[in-house]
Amino acid sequence: MQGKTNDQIIRDIRGTKAKGYEDGILNRGRIEVEAVVRTAVAHTAAMAREEFYKANAELIAALKWVSTLDLRTSSMCRIRDGKKYTTDHKPVGHSVPWLQGPGRLHWRCRSSSAPITRSWRELGIDLDELPAADRASMDGVVPAEMSYGDWLKKQPAARQDEVVGATRGKLMREGKLEFDQFYxxxxxxxxxDVLRQRDAEAFRKAGL
Structure with a gap:
């Protein structure tokens, strides 16, 4: 993507002789290298998707943010999961901005996007729509329309606390606050502290 030659890429990986090969990727820790690779691949994939969407704009009605349904997903990506955007990244039915987009929102971003195609009839084909598909989660397949907040609501208390913290977890279970209300x-x-001022009754119900 950066136009580097094979020799330049090899130098980046191995390092340079002048610095005793200590400045190459191979001399870095495994976690750091993994982070670099994941980020680079996600960024490149996001760019490829954008080009695909542009080439098929007449078929696409909107874009859908897709975050990973597990315990490691960032707070920025959790709230965006399932939300719809126009093909030029304007929010649809909400006000959460696209920012840099899935795969580029932050370091090691694992989110992606999926095109929502126009209906058969919008495309001039007299057919009913296909039934909704499934999506993956850390525990197996779940309905395609399930958002991160919906998924978290069905998780055990220990998992909820790991994701949002013990206080917010208790507010979800006993104070009856929805996941989206933490944003x-x-x-x-x-x-x-701001949440306590805004939702004092929920804190009271949760005994906090």
């Missing part, structure tokens, strides 16, 4: 309308994670 501002623009998808920003709300500080607990």
């Amino acid at each position: 501002t309308a623009r998808g920003e994670w709300i500080d607990l």
Whole structure:
């Protein structure tokens, strides 16, 4: 992508003789190398998807943010999961911004996007729509329309606490706060003190 030659890429990986080969990727820790590779691959994949969407714009009605349904997904990606955007990245039915987009939102971003195609009839084909598909989660397949918040609501208390913290986990279970209520309308994670002032009744119900 950067136009480097084979020799330049090899130098980046192995390092340079002048520095005793200590400045190459092979001399870095496994975790750091994994982070670099995951980020680079996700970024390149995101660019490829964008080009695909542009080439098929007449078939695509909107884009859907798809985050990974597991315990490692970032707070930024959790709130965006399942949300729809126009093909030029404007929010549809919400106000959470696209920012850099899935795969590029942050370091090691694992989110992706999926095109929502126009209906058969919008495309001039007299057919009913196909039934909704499934999506993957850390525990197996779940309905395609299940968002991260919906998925988390069905998880055991220990998992909920691991993702949002013990206080917010208890607020979900006993204070009856929905996952989305831990964020501002623009998808920003709300500080607990601010949350307490805004939702004092939920804290009271949860005994917090």
